Amino acid sequence: xxxxxxxxxxxxxxxxxxxxxxxxxxxxxxxxxxxxxxxxxxxxxxxxxxxxxxxxxxxxxxxxxxxxxxxxxxxxxxxxxxxxxxxxxxxxxxxxxxxxxxxxxxxxxxxxxxxxxxxxxxxxxxxxxxxxxxxxxxxxxxxxxxxxxxxxxxxxxxxxxxxxxxxxxxxxxxxxxxxxxxxxxxxxxxxxxxxxxxxxxxxxxxxxxxxxxxxxxxxxxxxxxxxxxxxxxxxxxxxxxxxxxxxxxxxxxxxxxxxxxxxxxxxxxxxxxxxxxxxxxxxxxxxxxxxxxxxxxxxxxxxxxxxxxxxxxxxxxxxxxxxxxxxxxxxxxxxxxxxxxxxxx
Numbered sequence: 001x002x003x004x005x006x007x008x009x010x011x012x013x014x015x016x017x018x019x020x021x022x023x024x025x026x027x028x029x030x031x032x033x034x035x036x037x038x039x040x041x042x043x044x045x046x047x048x049x050x051x052x053x054x055x056x057x058x059x060x061x062x063x064x065x066x067x068x069x070x071x072x073x074x075x076x077x078x079x080x081x082x083x084x085x086x087x088x089x090x091x092x093x094x095x096x097x098x099x100x101x102x103x104x105x106x107x108x109x110x111x112x113x114x115x116x117x118x119x120x121x122x123x124x125x126x127x128x129x130x131x132x133x134x135x136x137x138x139x140x141x142x143x144x145x146x147x148x149x150x151x152x153x154x155x156x157x158x159x160x161x162x163x164x165x166x167x168x169x170x171x172x173x174x175x176x177x178x179x180x181x182x183x184x185x186x187x188x189x190x191x192x193x194x195x196x197x198x199x200x201x202x203x204x205x206x207x208x209x210x211x212x213x214x215x216x217x218x219x220x221x222x223x224x225x226x227x228x229x230x231x232x233x234x235x236x237x238x239x240x241x242x243x244x245x246x247x248x249x250x251x252x253x254x255x256x257x258x259x260x261x262x263x264x265x266x267x268x269x270x271x272x273x274x275x276x277x278x279x280x281x282x283x284x285x286x287x288x289x290x291x292x293x294x295x296x297x298x299x300x301x302x303x304x305x306x307x308x309x310x311x312x313x314x315x316x317x318x319x320x321x322x323x324x325x326x327x328x329x330x331x332x333x334x335x336x337x338x339x340x341x342x343x344x345x
Contacts, residue, residue: 001077004053004069010084013037017068027067031337035060037088038127038134045082048072056082061136061152102139102177105170105207106252106309107200109222111183115149115197117157122184122195125151131187138182138199142171149197151182156197167201169246170208178208205250206311210241211277213254218299218306218342220257221326221335228274228282228310228321237279238319242312251312255281255323256305257296272296274310274323281310282321295328295339304342 001008005024009016017033019025041061048054048071056068056078070078127134139150140159147159147167159167171178181200186193201207213219231238245251255274260283262269271289274281284292299306309324326332 001074001081002070003056003074003078004071006068008068008081010081013088015040015085017066023069025341027069029338030341031334033066037085039136040085043082043085045079048075054078058085102141102179103174105140105174105178105180106202106209106222107181108202109200111181111198111200113163113199113201114160115157115182115199116160117195117197118155119193119195121154121156122186122197123193125154125156125184126186126195130189133183133185135181135183137179139177139179140167140171140199142168142176147171149182149199151184156182156184166204167207170204173208173246202252203250205245205247206252206309208246209252209254209309210244210246211254213307218304218338219254220295220306220308221332222309222324223326223330224324225311225322226284226288226325228323229285231282231319231321234279234281235319237276237281238312238314238321239316241276241281242314242316242319245312249313249315253281253310253312254307255310256307257292259293259296259300274308274321276310284323291327292325295331298343299339302343 002020005019005021005027007018007020009018013036015033015035015037017028017035019028019032025031035058039060040058042057042059044057046055046057054070054072054075056070057065058068059065068078125134126132136151138156141148141150145164147164148155149157149159158164183198183200184195185198186195241253242249242251253276255276258273258275259270260273262271262283269286270293271283271286272292273283283289296306311322311324313320
């Protein structure tokens with residue numbers, strides 16, 4: 001069915017909303033929207049009137065909200081949709097205010113940190129499928145010498161003792177709590193309900209960057225490590241950063257990416273240089289720079305800065321850096337749609 005600037009479809013356990021013009025793109029933040037019905041927190045309809053359009057307000061459990069506008073001609077369609085979504089959304093739990101959300105911790109892109117789970121609590125959060133999994137957000141909270149793991153306000157377990165000791169330092173730096181991705185897995189195919197909880201968490205020393213950027217800035221999703229070069233030319237910047245590391249010898253920073261010309265003995269090349277708080281810390285090699293020029297170049301021309309994580313290892317004598325980047329050909333659709341929207345603006 002159609003709304004104002006949007007096309008809406010319900011397929012299985014997902015709601016699909018596709019923009020059909022600029023009005024729809026603005027309402028959806030630039031691109032198509034796919035919502036797992038279990039992630040819907042609230043859904044309400046404001047009826048259309050003689051002089052005003054109607055609106056379906058959708059709020060998700062992670063705090064995102066969307067307004068889907070429609071005309072009086074589609075009032076009944078959206079009223080039926082509201083009833084379906086309200087019936088199929090996840091169990092109602094209290095939602096934290098944005099100001100109460102814990103600061104994010106970096107991940108590795110895989111769910112590798114096991115949690116000593118509370119089976120009864122996990123069962124309450126799982127869907128009706130006999131076997132399935134669910135990916136959402138978890139909060140890690142220091143409590144009585146342990147690291148408690150909460151999902152939607154429910155304590156689903158704790159970190160094992162060794163992991164709790166390792167992640168205590170970054171959590172203390174964040175005031176006692178942080179958040180990351182979590183995967184819940186379950187099966188009812190045996191005599192007893194079985195489940196597992198795993199977190200997507202980077203190593204403790206790389207879980208929290210030394211510097212911060214505005215959350216609205218364009219941040220390239222972390223991926224494989226690409227070697228930083230010419231670090232020794234920037235030890236005046238890198239050594240003070242390493243001195244700020246909260247675990248000795250290793251640190252994570254957020255750097256901006258820029259195209260710069262480098263004069264060689266026979267020709268001039270364009271490479272991707274990285275800067276932390278405006279100061280250069282190194283650059284990508286020529287071949288790697290060539291892969292990322294197609295992304296960094298148009299953004300720089302449009303005046304849109306982009307950022308990436310850089311893992312630093314070293315001391316006062318030498319520092320080595322690895323830039324954690326998802327290659328352009330592997331970037332998720334959501335990121336690509338945002339880049340397109342920024343370039344059109």
